[in-house]
Amino acid sequence: MRIEFPNPFKAPGRWFKGNLHTHTTQSDGAHTPQEIVDRYAQNGYDFLAITDHDKLIPLDDLDPRGMLLIPGEEVGVGRGELGSSFHLVLLGIQRPISAKSPQAVIDEAREQGGEVVLCHPYWSLLTLSDLLSIDGYIAIEVFNSTCHHSIGKGFSSVHWDGLLAAGRRVWGVAVDDAHHHFNDHRPDDVCVAWISVKAEELSLEAILESMRRGLFYSSFGPEIIDLSVEGGVIHVKTTPVKHITFASGAGRGERWTAIETETITEAHHTIREGERFIRVECMDREGRWAWTNPILITD
Ligand SMILES: [Zn+2]
Ligand SMILES: [Zn+2]
Structure with a gap:
């Protein structure tokens, strides 16, 4: 029996807490970029990826409040077998993505040195065949706070187990998909879930490299x-x-x-x-x- 587990609980380094999926007023979020950065910093997060819809926003003008800010974008492309599109979060990219199919988007993001997370498969009603039709994404969202709070479709562990049973080496991340959307029977989606990454330092390359290796766990x-x-x-x-x-x-x-x-x-x-x-x-x-x-x- 051979076991492959790059164990984050035994790896050197320290834990860094972050949210990988965040919207601002630059797309359909209710907080400005600086307001959302402030909230995550105040709640003890170490890194935050800003991932507005179809928009890679500049981060240079923001005060990171001591956090690592990860450039990113969320795109919706393609069509699954039940008719919905694939939402993909692209992390650590340098230029907006121009590709129009799910696989081409993943390839283009990775060519830029970035990594891709396949978003909220349950919310999107993507099927296992949809998820198996593309590759190169490092993780799926096993939990998404706003999908959970808005329509009760935040959990995607069934999709994850299907991928793993099919032999895919893919990780699971818990994210907020924060919009600061809430009402009297729906809690706010900001600062709910996170991943804890074991890394040697708080830098874009160190966090992405630990994520590639699976050196993290997820929680809310x-x-x-x-x-x-x-x-x-x-x-x-x-x-x-x-x-x-x-x-x-x-x-x-x-x-x-x-x-x-x-x-x-x-x-x-x-x-x-x-x-x-x-x-x-x-x-x-x-x-x-x-x-x-x-x-x-x-x-
Ligand atoms: Zn989405
Ligand atoms: Zn989103």
Whole structure:
């Protein structure tokens, strides 16, 4: 059994917290670019990607308030089998993207040294075939705050497991897709979710490189404190949660639920024959989740 897991909990460096998907008044967001930067900085974030629709806005005039600001853009292109378009967040690009098909957009962004996240597949009602029809994106949004708060379609773990079961090496990110849109029965979507990246320094190249390697986890509540893989056993420690799941392929995996105690803070799983990937997810008593990247298993 060969295990591939670039373990962020054992890698050198420190943790940096960031949001990868953010809109401003330059597209359909309600905060100006500086207002949104201020809010994320005040809430303890270390980096923020500004990703307005079809617009790569200049960041030089902004006061980053100590954060790393990542240039970006969100594009909607192509047509999935149910008729909706692919939304792609392009991170670390240098020039606006001119390509018009999902694969060409991904290729053009990567040629510029950037990386691509496939956005909110559940909200878009993209199918697994749609997701398998393109490649080169490093992650999908396993959670999107504004999709969750607006229409209850924030979770895309089913899509992620489909990709992993099909043998794709793709990560999951939790993002806000912040617009500062809210009302009396819909919470604000700013400063809800994040990824925690393990990197040597807070620079665009260091953060992107750690993301390429999968050295991060995602959350909108619980923290994952440690994860080890030794002798075919995965052991995870978290802040107090209601359940911890080792998610895998069809009919496989394992869940630990707090039954005799209010919460649990650790769980373990022995990798079984036929499990090609295991990723850990957990939910706290307030219904907030966290996700690790997958541990990939080959013979
Ligand atoms: Zn979108
Ligand atoms: Zn968006």
